[in-house]
Amino acid sequence: MAPNPDIMRAIAQLDYRVTAGDVAAKTGMELQTAEQGLLALAADVGGHMQVSDEGELAYAFPRGMQGILQSKYFRLRLQEWWNKVWGVLFYIIRISFGIVLIASIVLILLTIVAIFIAINSQSRDNNRGGGFGGNMGGNRIFVPTFWIGPNWFYAFQPPSQRRYYRQTQTRFGEEPKMSFLEAIFSFLFGDGNPNADLEERRWQTVATVIRNNGGTVVAEQIAPYLDDLGGSTSQELEDYMLPVLTRFNGRPEVSPEGHLVYRFPELQVMAKEHGARSVAAYLKELPWRFSEASSGQLMGAIALGAVNFVGALALGSLLRDAAIAELGGLVGFTSGIFGFLLAYAVAFLGVPLARYFWVQWRNQKVEVRNEQRQERAVALNQADDELQKKLTFASEFATRTLVTEKDLAYTTERDLTEQEIEQKDKIDEEWQKRLEGL
Structure with a gap:
């Protein structure tokens, strides 16, 4: 084991x-x-x-x-080694989407330039203006150039090995948390579930609440840390306490008035004296964020995605000419993979757009659950006479045993x-x- x-x-x-x-x-x-x-x-x-x-x-x-x-255990050493390797591999995976985007833009632009060069070369050889669609305005070609991103050497550096530009911090008022290539991955897929440790936090808090109360609690003290409590009948019977009893080996005690309290003998035993630990009034789920990247990085990712999409559309219109599509070399290679380039350009903007609406929907669910747990915490703080009697009865079983x-x-x-x-x-x-x- x-x-x-x-x-x-x-x-x-x-x-x-x-x-x-x-x-x-x-x-x-x-x-x-x-x-x-x-x-x-x-x-x-x-x-x-x-x-x-x-x-x-x-x-x-x-x-x-x-x-x-x-x-x-050699297995532990192997696992430790794999964790380090996986950290590097995952970093490469993260930046690979940005690399593909940049490569796509460069390839599209170079192919468009190559097509114009081929057209102009043909027009010089054919004064009749036929060839690949006529004289494109003379023998001189104007190829627009523009800056498509930040310092790429900087963008490849892991977060632990770089310093961020003061210009970026000043312009957008925030310090980037990741490189630009990592930000592209974050723009596409986000940064994971912010509540991945929710169950661990839930049960840690529940156990702490039980210990803070001497190993005996009432259901209302645990309810602010649980999710769905079931229907009115289940809530009245306090069925939602069954998973807590199973996990921590608890058992119910019945008061003379018929009220239930829950005692957890093993949680009353400790090796050293520990004072009461502070816990939140209720379990709060964190909202999902679209991305942890800075606003400047997100704007840069959107700009590059737009350039890639427009470039793909422009290249597609040029490749409709059968004569151009039959050109070899760079144009032929790009024509062969144009379907992938166009699909990537569409997905680069479509996936984040769909994910944005999905995040909004998830956060509405999170907010509803947080409000429900908060309402239970408020009801506990404003305990009525019946609940006060239950709490008093529970305190009779509260104890701590030191080994x-x-x-x-x-x-x-x-x-x-x-x-x-x-x-x-x-x-x-x-x-x-x-x-x-x-």
Whole structure:
């Protein structure tokens, strides 16, 4: 079983001595998963189980466990290497769309110039003005030139190895977060889901709320962090609490008035005392952004896309002449791939346009869910008498259990026989003190 990186990270953040409840509260994962992961990791790195007099379990790990695992598992080293390689490959993929765009523009312009040169050359050889469509206005050709982008050497540099132009910052009032070629990819496809870690944030927050309340909560305290609570019947029966109970091994308690509260014994156990941690009043999803690129970079991408599209249309009109289409060399090559060039030009502007409306639609959904969770948080803060009674009943079960090293009945760090002798001596001393007190 490969070590869970989330568990390893939580152990390091909690100073290498944890309970399953500590890890579940820190990561938001299921208690059973956390316990299995701790057992497997302890076996891999030489960690130790510690059992208190009351039967509670804690796990102690060596501080160098990451190094132990890296030396023990070739797979981890291979994964680490692949992560670095993939970072480079993904960067190449990101800039490749910008490279194709620039190559398309250059190829279209050079082909148009080559066509005009061929036409003018034919007109010099044929004073009758036939050939490829007549004299295009004499033997002199005017080829317009214009700047189609920023410093391309700069555009190829990764973000960590470049400095941004002061002119760009001054003109648009913001500092670019990526190179221009990366911005083209962002313009086309965006920058990923801003809520990719939503489930992790959800369960971390839920576990923290439970711990902050001594391991016992009411459903209304958890509702601001959940999504769809179901219909009115499901909400009345509090069915939406079932996934929380399953994940953190909780159980309901019923008050004399018939109100339900939910107790999570494992989350009441911790290896060290932790104060209440601040949490948001409700789980807030981040809105989707069209692009993280600066406004200047987006304007540049749109301008290049427009140049590419207009150039493709102009080239297409020229290639309709059968005589021109039959030219060899650069013109023949471009004519052969013209379908791809035109499709890329259309998609370069069409995909972002469609994605813009899709982002607006997604953000409307996100806003609705955020408003629903916010309303539940407001209802909790304005608790009525019935809810106050539930909260009071829940507080009766609130408690925290510390598994301190002084309370240990057993630990795998030491020989079992030695510990049994110490336990026997400890019991004898306690009985001796009781007898002396009589």
